[in-house]
Amino acid sequence: MHQALTDLWYGFGVALEPHNLMWSFFGVLVGNLIGVLPGMGALSAISMLLPITYTMHPVPAFLMLAGIFYGSMYGGAIGAILLNLPSHPPHAVTCLDGYPMTRAGRGGAALGVTMIASFFAASFGITVMIFASPLLVNAALKFGPTEICSIMLLGLLAGGTMARGSPLKGIAMTVIGLLIGTVGTDVNSGVIRFSFGFPELTDRVELVALALGLFGAADFLRSVNRMKFIGNETKVRLRDMRPSRAELRQSFFPMLRGTLIGTLFGAMPGTGPTITTFIAYAFERKISKTPERFGHGAIEGVASPEAASHSKTQVDFIPTMSLGIPGDPVMALLLGALMVQGIAPGPQLITEHADLFWGLIASFWVGNVLLLILNVPLIGVWVKVLRVPYRLMFPCALFFIAVGVYSTNNSLFEVNEVLFFGIAGAIFMALEFPVAPVLLGYVLGPLVEENFRRALLLSRGNMGVFLERPISLTFVSLCALLIALQVFFAVRAAWAKRHARRTLAYPGTPARATLPGD
Amino acid sequence: MWALKSKRGRDYAGGMLMAAIGLAAAVQGSSYQLGTLERMGPGFFPTALGVILAAVGVAIAITARFTRYEGEIEVLAPEWRGWACIIGALVAFVVLGKYGGLLPATFAIVFISALGDRQNTFLGAVVLGLAAVVVAIVVFWWALQLQFPLFQWGGG
Numbered sequence: 145m146h147q148a149l150t151d152l153w154y155g156f157g158v159a160l161e162p163h164n165l166m167w168s169f170f171g172v173l174v175g176n177l178i179g180v181l182p183g184m185g186a187l188s189a190i191s192m193l194l195p196i197t198y199t200m201h202p203v204p205a206f207l208m209l210a211g212i213f214y215g216s217m218y219g220g221a222i223g224a225i226l227l228n229l230p231s232h233p234p235h236a237v238t239c240l241d242g243y244p245m246t247r248a249g250r251g252g253a254a255l256g257v258t259m260i261a262s263f264f265a266a267s268f269g270i271t272v273m274i275f276a277s278p279l280l281v282n283a284a285l286k287f288g289p290t291e292i293c294s295i296m297l298l299g300l301l302a303g304g305t306m307a308r309g310s311p312l313k314g315i316a317m318t319v320i321g322l323l324i325g326t327v328g329t330d331v332n333s334g335v336i337r338f339s340f341g342f343p344e345l346t347d348r349v350e351l352v353a354l355a356l357g358l359f360g361a362a363d364f365l366r367s368v369n370r371m372k373f374i375g376n377e378t379k380v381r382l383r384d385m386r387p388s389r390a391e392l393r394q395s396f397f398p399m400l401r402g403t404l405i406g407t408l409f410g411a412m413p414g415t416g417p418t419i420t421t422f423i424a425y426a427f428e429r430k431i432s433k434t435p436e437r438f439g440h441g442a443i444e445g446v447a448s449p450e451a452a453s454h455s456k457t458q459v460d461f462i463p464t465m466s467l468g469i470p471g472d473p474v475m476a477l478l479l480g481a482l483m484v485q486g487i488a489p490g491p492q493l494i495t496e497h498a499d500l501f502w503g504l505i506a507s508f509w510v511g512n513v514l515l516l517i518l519n520v521p522l523i524g525v526w527v528k529v530l531r532v533p534y535r536l537m538f539p540c541a542l543f544f545i546a547v548g549v550y551s552t553n554n555s556l557f558e559v560n561e562v563l564f565f566g567i568a569g570a571i572f573m574a575l576e577f578p579v580a581p582v583l584l585g586y587v588l589g590p591l592v593e594e595n596f597r598r599a600l601l602l603s604r605g606n607m608g609v610f611l612e613r614p615i616s617l618t619f620v621s622l623c624a625l626l627i628a629l630q631v632f633f634a635v636r637a638a639w640a641k642r643h644a645r646r647t648l649a650y651p652g653t654p655a656r657a658t659l660p661g662d
Numbered sequence: 663m664w665a666l667k668s669k670r671g672r673d674y675a676g677g678m679l680m681a682a683i684g685l686a687a688a689v690q691g692s693s694y695q696l697g698t699l700e701r702m703g704p705g706f707f708p709t710a711l712g713v714i715l716a717a718v719g720v721a722i723a724i725t726a727r728f729t730r731y732e733g734e735i736e737v738l739a740p741e742w743r744g745w746a747c748i749i750g751a752l753v754a755f756v757v758l759g760k761y762g763g764l765l766p767a768t769f770a771i772v773f774i775s776a777l778g779d780r781q782n783t784f785l786g787a788v789v790l791g792l793a794a795v796v797v798a799i800v801v802f803w804w805a806l807q808l809q810f811p812l813f814q815w816g817g818g
Contacts, residue, residue, distance in 0.1 A: 196806075310673075312722045316680045319715040323687050323708065330704035335694050337704060338687075361748065368744030368778050535779035536790060539772045542748065543794050546755045546771055547764075547802055547810075554809045556756045563752040574666060575676035593707045605700030641730055 148274050155502030158203065159510045167204040168507050171211025172514050178212075179219020180526045181537055186216040186474050187583075188363075191355035192544055194481055195551040202485040203500050207507045209481055213474060214457065214508075218262060218515055221450060222526050225254045234417040234453045237425045241438060241445030248441050250391075252384025257395050257443055258450045259519065260387075263512050265403040265451035269458025270508050272407055276459075277494060277501075280466045284491035287467075289598040290609055294619035296592050299469045301623050303584045311630045313577045321585020322592065324349055331590075332597065344557040351480040353558045354586055356545045357565025358579045364538045365570040385523065387443075395447035398428050402451030409452070410459025410471065417453050417472060424452035458508060465493055465501060468591065473580040476587040483587075669735050673726030680719030688712025747778025763813035768798040 158164060171193075178189035189212050197205035217234075224235035225242030238258070245254040287295075300322075304314035327338040328348040339345040387395070402424045409420040428448040429438045438445050460471040468489035470476040482489055487497055494501045519526075549558045569579050603609035610616050666672060688709050697703030751774035759767035773791035776782045782790075802808040 310722070310725075312718055312725065313676065316676075316715060316718045316722065319711055319718065320680075320683065323683075323711050323715065326691075326708045326711070330694075333695070333704045335704040337694055337708060338690065361752070364748055364775075365745055368748060369741050369780055370738065533781075535776070535781045538779075539751070539776040539787075539790060540794060542751060542775050543768060543772050543798075546752065547768075547798070547808070550759070550810060551802075551806075551808055556759050559752060559756050559759070563749065563756075566752070567749070571679075572676075575672045575679065576669075577676060596707070597702045600699050601701065605698060607699065638729070 148278065151498070151502045152274060152506060154498070155504075155506035156510075158499050158503030159207065159506035164204050164207050164503065164507070165510065167200075167208040168211045168511050169514055171208035172215040172511050172518060175212030175215025175217075176219040176515065176518065176522075176526070177215075177529065179216030180222050180529045181219075181532065181541075184216075184537075184541065185220060185359070186213050187355060187359040187477065188541070188545075189213075189216040190474065190477050190481075191352050191359065192541075192548050194352045194355075194477070195548045197481060198484060198552060202482075202487055202497070203503055205485065206478075206482070206500060206504055207511075209478055210504060210507060211511045211514075213478070214262075214266070214454070214511060215515060217453065217457065218259075218519070219526070221258045221262075222255065222523075223530055225258065225446070226251055226527060227530055234421045234449075236418070237421045237449045238446055240425070241440075241442050244439070244441035245443065245446065250441065250443075253387040253391055254443065254446050255523070256385040256387045257391065257399075257447050259385075259516060260392075261395065261399045261402065261447045261451040262454040263516060264399055265406060265453075265455035266458050266508060266512050268403050269407060269410065269455040270505060272455075272459055273462050274505060276411075277462055277466050280462060281491045281494055284467055286615065287491070288613075289595040289602065290613050291615045291619070292468075293592060293595040293599050294610055294616040294623070295467065296469060296588055296595070298619045298623050298626070299463075299471075300581075300585060300588060300592070301626055303472070304581045305626060305630055310576075311634075314581050317572065317577050317579060318581040318585040321582035321587075322589040323585075324354065324582065325586045325589020326593065331594065342557070344555065348590075349586070350549070350552055350558045350561055351477070351484065351586070352552050353549050353561035354565050355477055355583060356549055357562040358569040358582060360541065360545045361562055361566025362569030362573060362579065364542060365566060366573055367534070368538065385520075391443050395443045398444035398448035399451045401428065402448035403455045405448075406452035406455030406457075407459050410456040411462070417456055417474075420456045421449035421453050424449045461504075465489060465504075466491055470584065470587065473583040476584045480587045667737055669731040670726050670729070673729070674723050677719045677721070677723030677726060680722060681716045682719070684712045684715030684717070684719055686712070688716065743780070744778040748775050751775035751778070759810070761815070764798055764803065764808070764810040765795055765812050768794050 159168065174193065175186070175189050178184050178192070179186065190209055193212055194209070197209060200208075220235045221238055221242075224238040226246055228239050228243040228246075242251070242254045242258075245251055300318050301315070304318035305311035323338075325348075327345055329336050329346050336346050405424045405427065406420055409423070425438075425445055425448060428444050429435050432438065432442075432444065434442075460475050463469045463471055464475040464479055466489075468479065470479045479489055487493065487500070545562060546559050549562050550556060552558055569582075572579050599609060600607070610620055666675075689712070691705050691708030691712050694705030694708070695703030696705045696709060751771045754770040754774055755767045758770050769791040772794040773787050776787035776790050777784070799812070802810070803812055
């Protein structure tokens, strides 16, 4: 406990160094700006700026990336509340009540509550992170290749099945990601795999090119000429942003509940932020005394999901940094950035790179304060940025993508990779496959393969080793449970459908709501 | 395009696509050395993944056969102009980047992709392209010192 506070103090020292503070500020500002733009989320914001960090010192680089991350999350909420534009899927649920509030003239208050809720939730998440990380590290030090392999299997399975839509499709996309991860030179034997004769592919597929292809180019291919823009004249002034006392009182407990839900889900690897916000919203509606207000501007429907997404984000950093298992695609991207810097994530990270770890934690607070300060004067600017039409935005974004990807290796080959993954991603999306698990698979692929090979080398080829070691057995059982649950839900849904068909005479059966994308 | 018209069609096509990719990966993967479980060769992991992917693909197609689909689905009309312009813009960036330099490539990628949107005018696309050229000079060439010559002839 005392040690954690000393470490935290040290972390603040790192985060407040002028150089680091500057990059943190830059990250928050740019992240916020990109997050506000329609169609751009945290993933595209981070991957566009990732190339800059390749030449930077790891600490400022990572502080900046983290700043982009929560900056863009907050920016996404602005678009959702003021224009009904979910530029980042987790905010889709914020639209439900945030936009009606805007139409009722309380959009500013909704933004204010979002700001308070996210700051509160982030602070809570950070606190959990400070005290849980060292505990997790102690446990993680007992992990050998067998355990790492099975926990990664759990993470991949959860990431694939808990995304939107069919779990089978999610798994297929995860495997595609794992396969993309095998492209290049095999570290154990030096054999070049899946290079198709391109010398550039003897190294790995470029992380930035994959991310920008799947989440940038593919998205433009899907949205061009299809993006319907609802324009309305919204003016938000500073004093509109102060929620009334009644609104604050109404949103306090939802905020608390949302924070707890987010924390719980953050600790579970593989659960995406979208599902978390939807669960927080559904829960809030369920326990509300006046559920009919939801969807018509209930402030609880804004406070709870926003708090959930922010606390989840913070808590997500725990498994990412201390175990090397990213909870969602954004974390996978950040993990990839760490590995590019030559830092191996894992239990030794906290001790070996104490400046990075504690500096990052402290910078979360610093960054969230910066975000608060920044948004007070800039809210008017963001509202103007929101008005940038898609037809002007996407060509410029495409240009930034191309130049950004070029700068990773100063080579045009990576731009071709963007094109390839862009087209592939658009096809997958058209066939209703979720593309986010691809990134998860790609980042974890080499780690899974290496640990799998090592585990079986140590056990002399005995596959049973995964069931013999207790920690590994726990993870494998959880995997089995996850699959069993999915099968159970699928069978139950099919049965319910058949049943509903038979009892069609009673039209009173409530329709199940479908969740939009992850 | 038939496959996109119904949910079942999408699942059939998706399942078959996955099975095909998985099969191809398994075949290609097994051309590297497989090794044994104890000492795995470079081909083991990719081959195993290919087999898993093919199996999942088949499972997707089979479950599509037995699923009852309900409700309307959104069928989006193909957007050939947008697709052609975005793909063309990226290709133009690569080609002109190699045989022209950063500035022609910049103008081309913004100009061509802007033409993909039906609401953009020719003149508007030109102006947007020129604006991007200014950004390229100021931000990438001057401020960030990107290693990409503004002009170059015949592939440096």
